[in-house]
Amino acid sequence: MAIENFSIDVSSEILNDLSTRLKNTKWTNGRDSSHWEYGTNKTYLKDFVAYWIEEYDWKTQEKQLNNYPQFKCNVDGVDIHFFHIKGKGQNPIPIILTHGWPDSFIRYQKVIPILTDPGRFGRNSNDAFDVVIPSLPGFGFSTLPDSIGVNNADIAGLWKQLMTEKLGYEKFGALGGDMGSGVTRYLAYKYPEYLIAIHLTDVGIIRDIVFSNNIENLSNGEKQYRQTVLQWISQEGAYMSIQSTKPLTLGYGLSDSPVGLCAWILEKFYSWSDCNGNLENRYSKDELLNNIMIYWLNNSIGTSNQIYYENTHSLPKIGKIIVPTGMALFAKDVLLPPKKWVESNLNLVHWENIPEGGHFTAMESPDLFADDVIKFYHNFRANVK
Secondary structure (H helix, E strand, O other), X not given: OOOEEOOOOOOHHXXXXXXXXXXXXXXXXXXXXXXXXXXXXXXXXXXXXXXXXXXXXXXXXXXXXXXXXXXXXXXXXXXXXXXXXOOOOOOOEEEEEEOOOOOOHHHHHHHHHHHHOHHHHOXXXXXXXXXXXXXXXXXXXXXXXXXXXXXXXXXXXXXXXHHXXXXXXXXEEEEEOOHHXXXXXXXXXXXXXXXXXXXXXXOOOOHHHHOOOOHHHOOHHHHHHHHHHXXXXXXXOHHHHHXXXXXXXXXXXXXXXXXXXXXXXXXXXXXXXXXXXXXXXXXXXXXXXXXXXXXXXXXOHXXXXXXXXXXXXXXXXXXXXXXXXXXXXXXXXXXXXXXXXHHHHEEEEEEEEEOOOOOOHHHHOHHHHHHHHHHHHHOXXXXXX
């Protein structure tokens, strides 16, 4: 399949079905707390769903998204949807941006203008990028056949083919957070000859530390990291356990109930963001709903959850990464890695502590995120052909 132009065009039948389901929601019994300790706050969720029904307009949002050049192509049996926005200025660096779960390509929407046309935003115009933002297989408008399972390493192979064979780039940069960090690291590990450099905002859960059998050999920083992660898993990790063991069972409910899907995703944004107890300190309702709609309209929550299973059961071990690596650590992200481990396992050349922002970095703090990406890649521009 050659690269084809793509525009989002959701049918009225799908939107009408969604409206009916929202209006006929069967609300769960349970404590109506003003806090979130039991899960998604019912009071907030009801107000949020009322906005969804009465004020939110998908077609307006769809039109705005279609202002960006979008495409589809088949790579090894997987139909990949991606944004491809050419940079302005001299010799832009091609870069692939990989999102995670439960976000989507929406994660990077705010930084597209800054990275592709930095001169318009007071940055150096020669620091522009050709931005490629694919939807992970089984996420959004990227379809994943029922017969195929993919893990982070497999996706890295798809991205390498997309960037080199489909788009014709000889070398490129890559960045990612959450699941996107894993994909980006496998890209660098498996295909270092194609990578200019990689930029990460996290490295996921470092299993060699967290589940180490030789705790006494860990540094003080690694011991603290281990304790932090174990506490986080006990308080926040239930979603990860079920999605990596029984994703299909969960998928039935979330695929059938838009409010159930909404609650599942909103809770993660609330818990993992630097929002100081109010989601709308960081995001508008429309931003949050756009991301939720990407899952609902494509019925992709089941296939997106499935990657947790594949990463748990079939992901190959990764070795040391030799590609130059930049780390931007946002202060309120959920799991901040110890620098010693990063230095031992990646070719760390850039380490930046960002004073604010949580897990959904480019959505929460787009200017800080874009500035660090620009700063990091500035020294690699001589490698671009």
